[in-house]
Amino acid sequence: xxxxxTSNTDTPSKKNxxxxxxxxxxxxKDILPEDSKYFLWIFDQVRDIAxxxxxxxxxxxxxxxTDLFVRGIGKQTDIVEKEMFSFVDQGGDKVxxxxxxxxxxxxxxxxxxxLSWPQPVKxxxxxxxxxxERPQSGRLREFHQFGFEIIGSDDPMVDAQIxxxxxxxxxxxxxxxxxxxxxxxCNECRAHYRKVLVDYYKPKRSELCDDCKKRLTKNPFRVxxxxxxxxxxxxxxxxxxxxxxxxxxxxHFMKVVDYLDELDVPCILKPTLVRGLDYYNRTVFEVxxxxxxxxxxxxxxxxGRYDGLIEMLGGRPTPASGMAVGIERVVxxxxxxxxxxxxxxxxEVFVAQLGEEAKRKSLLLFEELRTSGIKVAENLAKDxxxxxxxxxxxxxxxxxxxxxxxxxxxGTVMLRDMESGNQEIxxxxxxxxxxxxxxxxxx
Numbered sequence: 007x008x009x010x011x012t013s014n015t016d017t018p019s020k021k022n023x024x025x026x027x028x029x030x031x032x033x034x035k036d037i038l039p040e041d042s043k044y045f046l047w048i049f050d051q052v053r054d055i056a057x058x059x060x061x062x063x064x065x066x067x068x069x070x071x072t073d074l075f076v077r078g079i080g081k082q083t084d085i086v087e088k089e090m091f092s093f094v095d096q097g098g099d100k101v102x103x104x105x106x107x108x109x110x111x112x113x114x115x116x117x118x119x120x121l122s123w124p125q126p127v128k129x130x131x132x133x134x135x136x137x138x139e140r141p142q143s144g145r146l147r148e149f150h151q152f153g154f155e156i157i158g159s160d161d162p163m164v165d166a167q168i169x170x171x172x173x174x175x176x177x178x179x180x181x182x183x184x185x186x187x188x189x190x191x192c193n194e195c196r197a198h199y200r201k202v203l204v205d206y207y208k209p210k211r212s213e214l215c216d217d218c219k220k221r222l223t224k225n226p227f228r229v230x231x232x233x234x235x236x237x238x239x240x241x242x243x244x245x246x247x248x249x250x251x252x253x254x255x256x257x258h259f260m261k262v263v264d265y266l267d268e269l270d271v272p273c274i275l276k277p278t279l280v281r282g283l284d285y286y287n288r289t290v291f292e293v294x295x296x297x298x299x300x301x302x303x304x305x306x307x308x309x310g311r312y313d314g315l316i317e318m319l320g321g322r323p324t325p326a327s328g329m330a331v332g333i334e335r336v337v338x339x340x341x342x343x344x345x346x347x348x349x350x351x352x353x354e355v356f357v358a359q360l361g362e363e364a365k366r367k368s369l370l371l372f373e374e375l376r377t378s379g380i381k382v383a384e385n386l387a388k389d390x391x392x393x394x395x396x397x398x399x400x401x402x403x404x405x406x407x408x409x410x411x412x413x414x415x416x417g418t419v420m421l422r423d424m425e426s427g428n429q430e431i432x433x434x435x436x437x438x439x440x441x442x443x444x445x446x447x448x449x
Contacts, residue, residue, distance in 0.1 A: 033139070033147025035334075044337040045150070047347035049132060051178040052152045055171055061128040061154060066110035068134060072100040078109030078319055080225070080284025089137040103136045108285070108312065108328055109319070111155045116321035125158030126326075145304060146334055153309070153330035157316070160325035162258050165289040165311055166265035168327050172293060172307065173271050179336065180345045183306065186276035187266075187291040189259035190227065191251045193314070196287070199250040200226055206244055213240060230278040246277035255288055262289050281308060285315040293331065295339065306339065307331030353383035354445055356398035356424075360391055360410040368409050371419070371437070378438045380445070398424060404448060405441065 030036060037045065056063070072092050079085050085105050092102040104110055111129055114120075120127045132152045139145050154171060156164045169185055176183045190196060203226050211219060215234040222229055230241050251259065266273050273291075281290045290310035309329025316324035355375060359368040365386055375382040383401050388394050391408070398406045408420040408429075419437055422429045432440050 031147075035146055035148070041337060043347050044340055045333060046350075048152070048175075048179065048333055048336060051175055052130065052132065055175055055178070056130040056154070059128065059167075059171065061130045061156075064111060064114060064129045064131050065133065066104070066107060066114055066131065068104055069101050070104055070110055070113070072102040074109050074113055074319065075102055075105060078112065078285055078315055079106070085137060085283070089139055091136050091138060105135055105137045106283070107131050107133060107135065107151060107153055107330065108155060108283075109315070111328075112157070112312075112315050112319055112321075112326070115157055115316060115324070116319060120157070121322060121324065126164065127157045129155045129157070131155075150333040151307075151330045152333060153328060155326065155328035157326040158324055159327075160258075160313060162261035162289075163265055164327045165262045166269065166271075168309060168329050169262075169266060169273075169291055170269050170271055172309070172329050172331065175331070176293065176306070179340060181295070181336075181339060181343070183272070183293050183295055185266075185271060185273045185291050185293060186279050187263070187273045187289070188247060188276050188279035189251060189255060189262075189288050190247050190280055190286060190290055190310075191255045192287055195250055195252040195255055196247075199245065199247055202245045202250060203227070203229075207240070210240055225284075227280040230280050241278045244278065247280075248275070248277060258288055281310055285312040285318065286310045287313050289327070291329075304332070304335060306335050352381060353401050353403050354381045354405070355383070355441060356394070356401060356403045356406040357382060357384045357386075358391060358394040358398065358406055358408045359386065360389075360408070361414075363414055364409045364411060367414055371407065371409065371434075374438065375441070378442075380438070380441055395422075405444065407437065 053063075072090070075090060076086055090102050090105050092100065095101055111131065115127065130153065132150070134148065134150055136148050138147055154168055156168060169187070173183065173185060191199065204222065207214065207222055207226065207229060211222060213236060214222065214229065215232060215237055218229045218232050218234070218237050221232075229237060230244060232238065232241075248256075248259070263273065263275075276292075279290055279292060280286075281292075288311040290308070292305040292308035294305055307330055309327070311325070311327045313325040314323075316322065316326065357368050357372045357375070359365050368384065368386055372382055372384050372386075383398070383403060385394055385397055388397075395406065403424055406422040406424055408422060410420075413419050413431075413434070416431075417434050418431045419434050420429055421432050421437075421440070
């Protein structure tokens with residue numbers, strides 16, 4: 007072989023060892039500890055209020071038959087037309103990841119024979135929803151909601167109570183909100199209003215956005231809810247739903263408003279409020295930070311009455327009312343207003359260690375303290391005492407227990423007062439009663 011020729015094995019080929027790094031899909035978001043502390047705080051407030059009012063927790067599957075949402079939400083709604091994550095599974099079934107929870111709760115009410123339960127049935131939920139919306143500020147494709155549903159009563163007090171509880175939850179989080187409210191009537195009076203509304207918009211059709219031109223034919227009420235500036239300007243002089251209510255719907259709405267006034271809930275009448283789901287009738291409402299905010303961006307939540315949904319899904323005629331709140335939206339507002347969740351776990355004692363044997367013993371010591379009711383913290387992955395004491399200071403503990411090789415041999419532990427810096431040696435077997443006595447002096 008010629009010397010100036012080389013085989014392919016003489017110079018190894020360079021392999022591309024770089025690996026693709028994965029990121030969340032568009033419109034999806036990881037919930038990190040800095041956010042989850044808000045989620046847990048909100049969950050606690052919702053649960054406390056729900057339990058106080060005898061409202062039971064329900065959890066429904068995240069996957070439902072597609073037709074449940076098509077029938078329940080409405081074929082012409084934006085959710086069904088544009089936003090549902092639907093597919094045909096391997097068994098040939100058409101299924102959808104739930105875009106909202108009310109239809110699922112209504113399905114569960116029918117399936118489990120809740121009509122035979124004492125009425126009304128009061129339920130609350132907390133869970134994940136998915137909609138293929140255009141990701142923007144305050145809107146994600148995967149998001150979380152909590153909601154209340156009261157099924158089995160047409161009493162106006164139920165509407166007022168749903169709104170009142172929503173308001174109280176916002177208050178418990180330190181948020182001052184207003185509640186835009188309206189009545190869209192029943193099927194009878196809404197049919198008359200629909201004709202009047204279409205007659206108003208027809209001469210102005212060319213001024214509407216493209217979506218609202220379609221809505222005017224399919225679902226004219228949604229034109230009132232459009233966020234486009236030109237459509238909002240036209241809605242100012244549009245006929246108002248409250249002027250076309252039948253006597254029963256008008257009386258119902260007046261009672262709701264009277265109850266809310268008695269409960270001192272800050273409501274404002276918003277004649278253009280219609281909500282985006284077909285199952286709503288009579289009372290509808292939303293939750294906003296201020297009256298000015300209600301004309302742009304997104305509500306924190308909303309709801310209303312849906313007396314026809316249970317029957318629409320195959321059950322008996324059953325009145326109902328409910329609400330839902332977007333948890334990510336609430337967290338965003340809390341952050342923007344500088345509202346921090348209260349610290350639910352404030353450690354009083356820190357366990358520090360030096361050496362491999364001390365590390366093993368520290369885990370047992372930590373568990374002994376924890377099970378005895380002492381709030382304790384640690385970082386057993388750290389080896390240096392300085393770094394551990396810095397963390398103890400940051401956590402604001404009152405005492406640090408230091409366990410090293412000498413202490414293990416002697417059956418003792420060093421107790422350090424974090425405020426004075428004083429240190430003393432105590433018997434390891436007496437550490438729990440000693441700490442409890444010292445901690446009691448702070449209370």
